[in-house]
């Protein structure tokens with residue numbers, strides 16, 4: 149009776165069978181997982197925790213990581229977080245366990261600690277609640293920092309800077325503090341390894357990829373903020389070193405959560421335990437903040453809650469989504485990339501020169517657009533804004549007739565010839581992007597296939613090679629999809645122009661056009677929203 153249910157709930161076994169990765173060993177490795185999962189259908193269920201321990205999923209009891217996990221659990225429990233495996237007075241047993249080591253099932257790279265279901269979880273369950281006073285937010289960090297270093301920052305200092313400085317103080321300068329069980333489980337810069345902490349030689353493996361310019365700009369930005377808040381502020385540089393500064397931003401970028409429903413407005417926060425949850429782009433589990441207590445009796449204190457997005461079977465890893473992020477963003481801020489990422493995109497620079505250049509530039513200025521634009525290109529779509537921009541840039545005198553540029557609606561096909569030119573321009577822009585890489589996709593594939601050699605490379609080099617290979621693959625797919633679209637819509641060799649007709653034309657298959665989705669704002673916009681405006685150019 150159990151078997152069909154098991155097959156349905158477990159996504160790991162079929163994936164393993166497909167990728168043939170049955171030789172993967174190690175704590176939390178795929179072999180351990182599949183073995184444990186196989187066993188879970190034949191054995192009578194025991195106490196969740198003991199069973200996970202027995203199967204080695206929680207790490208060896210003597211490992212320092214297990215001790216750190218236990219210290220964290222003890223600290224949270226002594227601060228009234230219910231983490232017990234058994235039911236309490238009107239409280240359900242806590243459904244999670246910390247795995248000391250999780251592994252990406254496709255690349256076999258470590259994904260650090262993670263959270264596992266130690267019993268089945270139902271969709272919508274409140275998985276865990278953490279009191280806000282155990283989290284590091286701008287407001288409690290400001291209080292801590294101000295009490296030790298008066299007047300070095302103000303209440304209006306950026307929230308990232310406030311928490312970053314306080315993290316350095318708590319971790320390195322005054323480590324005997326109430327947050328120490330939490331600070332001990334925070335990973336090192338090296339084990340997270342976001343690209344802004346890479347050496348120039350590691351970064352050189354990413355030449356051609358838009359990640360390099362994003363990384364360089366973020367590095368410069370962090371250096372500038374360090375100069376302002378540490379050097380010019382006369383903080384002790386022996387204590388507030390640049391390496392520690394990079395570590396604290398590594399921690400913040402990779403695990404701070406934005407809490408939107410706080411009484412004092414929204415804030416980023418480091419939320420102990422909840423921040424042990426790894427990313428899956430397919431998860432819709434979510435974190436929220438609310439006032440503690442029931443509808444009748446509110447305590448005035450706040451807490452952070454993690455809700456389950458779906459049912460989880462015992463021993464499955466529980467995920468959350470860090471947002472609709474492509475691999476470039478994940479590498480820059482979180483130090484990992486996913487082989488299967490529906491949000492993966494490559495920034496492609498589009499610039500057109502030709503007929504009526506000045507009028508077009510003037511028109512772009514009028515509508516608040518720039519002359520040179522980076523667009524995010526996905527494997528199966530590109531932003532409609534890109535097509536609108538290119539329709540304008542490919543306007544000819546013959547399209548215009550007696551009309552002016554502003555008389556046309558660029559969200560519609562202007563003319564067959566204009567559309568052909570616009571799509572061909574995207575193909576050219578994508579080809580130009582492909583030429584920026586010093587190696588070909590085939591050369592990268594050969595490096596990855598040579599497993600012995602590939603395994604000897606640094607984690608950064610392996611990530612870089614996989615990433616540039618994936619970007620090239622995505623760009624090539626875009627070219628193939630656009631060429632298909634030109635054919636399907638009958639645009640090949642088209643020379644018909646609008647001749648002043650502003651209503652646009654409807655082409656074959658226009659209703660199911662490639663590129664329907666709107667593009668999202670780029671990483672620049674996102675960093676700007678975080679109060680860290682960066683100009684990647």
Ligand SMILES: C[S@@+](CC[C@H](N)C(=O)[O-])C[C@H]1O[C@@H](n2cnc3c(N)ncnc32)[C@H](O)[C@@H]1O
Nearest residue numbers: 259260261340402403423424425426427482484
């Ligand atoms: C919020 S923390 C999650 C807990 C973390 N694994 C740990 O050991 O503390 C985010 C970090 O976990 C790792 N991570 C999360 N999801 C991942 C994934 N799907 N693949 C690889 N690494 C992942 C990355 O190092 C990322 O910077």
